[in-house]
Amino acid sequence: MCVVVVGSVAYDGVETPHGRVDRMLGGACTYIALASSYFSDTKIVAVVGEDFAKEDEDLLASHGIDLEGLERLPGKTFFWEGVYSADMNDRTTLRTDLNVFADFKPKLPPTYREAAYLILGNIQPSLQTSVLQQMNGVRLAGGDTMNYWIKDYRDELLETIRAWDFLLINDSEARMLSGEHNLRRAAAKIFEMGPKTLVVKRGEYGAILFRGNTHFILPGYLLEEVFDPTGAGDCFAGGFIGYLAERGFDLKKGHIDAKELSRAVTYGSVMGSFCCEKFGVDRFRTLTRHEIDRRFDEFRAFTEF
Amino acid sequence: MCVVVVGSVAYDGVETPHGRVDRMLGGACTYIALASSYFSDTKIVAVVGEDFAKEDEDLLASHGIDLEGLERLPGKTFFWEGVYSADMNDRTTLRTDLNVFADFKPKLPPTYREAAYLILGNIQPSLQTSVLQQMNGVRLAGGDTMNYWIKDYRDELLETIRAWDFLLINDSEARMLSGEHNLRRAAAKIFEMGPKTLVVKRGEYGAILFRGNTHFILPGYLLEEVFDPTGAGDCFAGGFIGYLAERGFDLKKGHIDAKELSRAVTYGSVMGSFCCEKFGVDRFRTLTRHEIDRRFDEFRAFTEF
Numbered sequence: 079m080c081v082v083v084v085g086s087v088a089y090d091g092v093e094t095p096h097g098r099v100d101r102m103l104g105g106a107c108t109y110i111a112l113a114s115s116y117f118s119d120t121k122i123v124a125v126v127g128e129d130f131a132k133e134d135e136d137l138l139a140s141h142g143i144d145l146e147g148l149e150r151l152p153g154k155t156f157f158w159e160g161v162y163s164a165d166m167n168d169r170t171t172l173r174t175d176l177n178v179f180a181d182f183k184p185k186l187p188p189t190y191r192e193a194a195y196l197i198l199g200n201i202q203p204s205l206q207t208s209v210l211q212q213m214n215g216v217r218l219a220g221g222d223t224m225n226y227w228i229k230d231y232r233d234e235l236l237e238t239i240r241a242w243d244f245l246l247i248n249d250s251e252a253r254m255l256s257g258e259h260n261l262r263r264a265a266a267k268i269f270e271m272g273p274k275t276l277v278v279k280r281g282e283y284g285a286i287l288f289r290g291n292t293h294f295i296l297p298g299y300l301l302e303e304v305f306d307p308t309g310a311g312d313c314f315a316g317g318f319i320g321y322l323a324e325r326g327f328d329l330k331k332g333h334i335d336a337k338e339l340s341r342a343v344t345y346g347s348v349m350g351s352f353c354c355e356k357f358g359v360d361r362f363r364t365l366t367r368h369e370i371d372r373r374f375d376e377f378r379a380f381t382e383f
Numbered sequence: 384m385c386v387v388v389v390g391s392v393a394y395d396g397v398e399t400p401h402g403r404v405d406r407m408l409g410g411a412c413t414y415i416a417l418a419s420s421y422f423s424d425t426k427i428v429a430v431v432g433e434d435f436a437k438e439d440e441d442l443l444a445s446h447g448i449d450l451e452g453l454e455r456l457p458g459k460t461f462f463w464e465g466v467y468s469a470d471m472n473d474r475t476t477l478r479t480d481l482n483v484f485a486d487f488k489p490k491l492p493p494t495y496r497e498a499a500y501l502i503l504g505n506i507q508p509s510l511q512t513s514v515l516q517q518m519n520g521v522r523l524a525g526g527d528t529m530n531y532w533i534k535d536y537r538d539e540l541l542e543t544i545r546a547w548d549f550l551l552i553n554d555s556e557a558r559m560l561s562g563e564h565n566l567r568r569a570a571a572k573i574f575e576m577g578p579k580t581l582v583v584k585r586g587e588y589g590a591i592l593f594r595g596n597t598h599f600i601l602p603g604y605l606l607e608e609v610f611d612p613t614g615a616g617d618c619f620a621g622g623f624i625g626y627l628a629e630r631g632f633d634l635k636k637g638h639i640d641a642k643e644l645s646r647a648v649t650y651g652s653v654m655g656s657f658c659c660e661k662f663g664v665d666r667f668r669t670l671t672r673h674e675i676d677r678r679f680d681e682f683r684a685f686t687e688f
Contacts, residue, residue, distance in 0.1 A: 165564060259470065262605050283588045284602060295685050297589060297600040300567050340688035380600050381686055383645035 079323040080119045082190050083111045083316070084209045084221075085199020086179055087124040087148065090358065091159035094166060096305045102358040103134045105156065106199035106222065109309035112362045113316025113349040114197070115141040116370055118323035120316075121190050123147035123209065127154040127178045137359065146187045151178040166307050167281060186212040195323040197315055200224045203231055203238035210241055218322060218329045220244030220273060222315060228254050240272035243329045246315050248279045261286065265293070275329065277318065277343060279311050287343045294340040297381065299351035299373070306357045310350040317349030318342045341374075348373045384628040385424045387495050388416045388621070389514045389526075390504020391484055392429040392453065395663065396464035399471060401610045407663040408439045410461065411504035411527065414614035417667045418621025418654040419502070420446035421675055423628035425621075426495050428452035428514065432459040432483045442664065451492045456483040471612050472586060491517040500628040502620055505529045508536055508543035515546055522633045525549030525578060527620060533559050545577035548634045551620050553584045566591065570598070580634065582623065582648060584616050584655075592648045599645040602686065604656035604678070611662045615655040622654030623647045646679075653678045 090104030107124045114120045121144035130150065138145060156179035159172040184205055191214050198206040198221025210219055220242040227235045228251060235255075239245055245268060249261065255271075256264035265276045265288035276288040284298040321342045327335075348370055355361045395409030412429045419425040426449035435455065443450060461484035464477040489510055496519050503511040503526025515524055525547045532540045533556060540560075544550055550573060554566065560576075561569035570581050570593035581593040589603040626647045632640075653675055660666045 260607065262607055280588075283585075286602075286605070293605065293685055294688065295602040295605070296688070297591075297602045300591070300598065300600070302565065302567055337688055344688050378688070380598055381688075383599065383601070383642055383649050383683070383686075 079195060079326055080121060080193035081114045081195040081197060081319050081323045082121050082123065082147075082186070082193045082209075082213070083107050083114060083197050083199065084123045084184050084206070085110060085201055085312075086156050087122070087126050087130070088156040088158055088179070090308060091157070091173070092306055092308050092357065093161040094306050094357075095162065095164055096303075097357070099357050101157075103137065104158065104308060104358055106201075106309075106312045108138070108359060109312035109353065110197060110199055110316040110319075111138065111143050112141055112359055113313040113353070114320030114323070115143050115316075116349070116365070116367050117317070117320030117345070118195070120144065120320070121147060121193060123184045123186060123190065125149045125151055125178050125182045128152060130155050137363070141362070144189075147185070147190055149185070151181065153178045155179075160308075162307065166304055184209045184212075194218065195319055197221055197319040198242075199312065199315075200227075203227055203235040207238045207241070218243050218319070218327065220246060220275070220319075222246050222311070223251065225251060225254055236271055242273045244275035244277060245273040246277040246279065246318065248281070248311065252276070252278050262288075262293075275339065277346075279314055281307075285314065285343050285347060287339055289334075289336065289339065292336065294336070294343060296340070296343050296347055296377070299347060299377065301351060301354055304354045307354050308358065310353045313353040314346035314350040316346075318346035321345040344374055344377050345370070348377065384500060384631055385426060385498035386419045386500040386502060386624050386628045387426050387428065387452075387491070387498045387514075387518070388412050388419060388502050388504065389428040389489055389511070390415060390506055390617075391461050392427070392431050392435070393461040393463055393484070395613060396462070396478070397611055397613050397662065398466040399611050399662075400467070400469055401608075402662070404662050406462075408442065409463065409613060409663055411506075411614075411617045413443070413664060414617035414658065415502060415504055415621040415624075416443065416448050417446055417664055418618040418658070419625030419628070420448050420621075421654070421670070421672050422622070422625030422650070423500070425449065425625070426452060426498060428489045428491060428495065430454045430456055430483050430487045433457060435460050442668070446667070449494075452490070452495055454490070456486065458483040460484075465613075467612065471609055489514045489517075499523065500624055502526055502624040503547075504617065504620075505532075508532055508540040512543045512546070522635060523548050523624070523627060525551060525580070525624075527551050527616070528556065530556060530559055541576060547578045549580035549582060550578040551582040551584065551623065553586070553616065557581070557583050567593075567598075580644065582651075584619055586612075590619065590648050590652060592644055594639075594641065594644065597641065599641070599648060601645070601648050601652055601682070604652060604682065606656060606659055609659045612659050613663065615658045618658040619651035619655040621651075623651035626650040649679055649682050650675070653682065
């Protein structure tokens with residue numbers, strides 16, 4: 079089954095304790111799509127400038143990602159620069175040049191509109207809504223957001239997520255959105271806002287999926303070395319939606335196999351963990367589905383008791 | 384099988400966002416023993432002053448805890464006072480009066496010396512050593528320590544833990560002791576110091592057990608409300624050792640059932656989670672083994688995929 083991914087395609091400048099890269103392919107849409115592509119046909123909707131390199135387009139194409147919805151506008155591609163703290167749990171943004179992204183008006187090619195799965199990367203809520211409205215009969219739609227939209231665009235955001243099946247955010251965002259510190263109570267509040275499934279990303283501590291009165295908690299993978307956490311959360315999202323699409327999972331159905339959602343969280347964590355092993359998208363140049371499934375089995379081995 | 388617990392029996396003054404108690408039963412030995420008592424015969428070695436209340440002794444006795452090794456000295460019982468941060472992930476010590484604890488010289492009653500399981504609460508490393516030396520043919524010995532001993536008594540501590548089967552500390556202590564930020568590498572370094580099993584407590588994020596080249600990760604239980612985290616780490620230790628003693632687990636045997644160690648970590652987490660539900664030791668006034676086993680099953684339900 080097909081996944082449509084909307085979000086930023088960008089160039090990133092990143093500094094971590096392991097080194098520094100001045101300019102490399104990045105952006106939420108890029109990471110989500112690369113991760114999703116290991117599981118399902120993946121189509122992106124994004125905008126880049128004239129400086130977008132052939133080799134970066136080729137990397138996406140080599141993963142079978144449909145680029146028909148990748149618009150190219152006069153000007154430069156979105157650029158983000160940030161530096162990570164010593165333990166890599168915090169990062170500081172040094173520069174954000176929106177460039178062509180400032181005028182992003184997502185337009186779905188007709189071939190995208192019948193896709194069953196939609197994931198909305200972190201962009202302005204009204205743009206997320208406009209994409210969902212262009213889809214016909216989506217089976218499963220949801221996405222990400224961030225503190226900026228929660229704080230300064232709250233009404234617009236609430237209007238947007240009301241139509242989502244799932245919301246996928248980190249723990250501090252879940253607390254900010256709900257006004258509840260306790261995550262169980264935060265989830266209950268967020269359910270009232272629309273999404274009936276909440277995935278809370280906890281960085282190195284893993285993730286929690288809340289649905290109804292139940293939840294699933296997965297600890298994070300213990301990497302020997304975290305080179306660059308940029309994109310890990312988006313890769314999580316890509317693995318999550320990609321796996322559900324591969325399985326043809328339908329959240330709107332009356333009967334839901336909760337274990338499938340848990341396995342989607344696990345595949346999400348697998349993809350996030352691989353992402354951290356090299357700078358930027360580098361790990362996806364060589365990563366294979368076999369490695370992914372092996373790490374999924376590892377997750378089972380170190381969590382079973 | 385029998386568990387011997389050594390450590391502090393104290394009075395605590397605690398303030399959390401949920402309230403304040405000026406003086407209540409506390410101390411590492413108290414919490415470890417209460418938790419262990421649900422699984423195995425438990426004997427304590429500790430010291431209290433003349434002010435130690437009959438009702439507190441009765442609480443311990445009502446759990447079948449052997450108090451022959453509870454020495455009573457002229458003077459006052461150890462007193463600790465602390466206040467927790469709003470999210471309860473940090474606490475500040477306001478007062479520490481060692482009182483009779485300053486002269487604690489643990490002496491094991493003869494009936495204790497043949498016990499198969501020993502857990503050493505966080506006290507001066509040389510005292511921990513003196514206790515282990517008084518035991519005959521212990522099957523499984525280990526314990527806890529803290530930043531103070533790691534920093535200022537490093538040689539004494541290294542000498543002490545060299546003889547331990549397991550070390551049970553929190554993540555920041557594991558990093559401090561090993562000099563490694565990455566927990567996998569921290570574990571490898573700590574194995575070289577003696578203990579062949581390392582349990583890293585991560586507070587609300589659960590725990591990791593490292594042994595050989597494998598590890599087991601358990602996420603923390605999501606409580607609706609954390610009233611008072613005091614003693615949760617010690618209750619973890621008590622559930623861990625208590626369960627292993629109940630099963631007659633022998634770390635020194637060639638063949639080890641790793642899943643039993645994982646289940647011990649799970650029972651440890653169960654006990655730590657119950658501890659947080661009320662102030663001080665209050666939850667243990669009513670807690671039953673049935674509730675414990677039910678929560679163990681809950682852990683399985685929310686971690687399986």
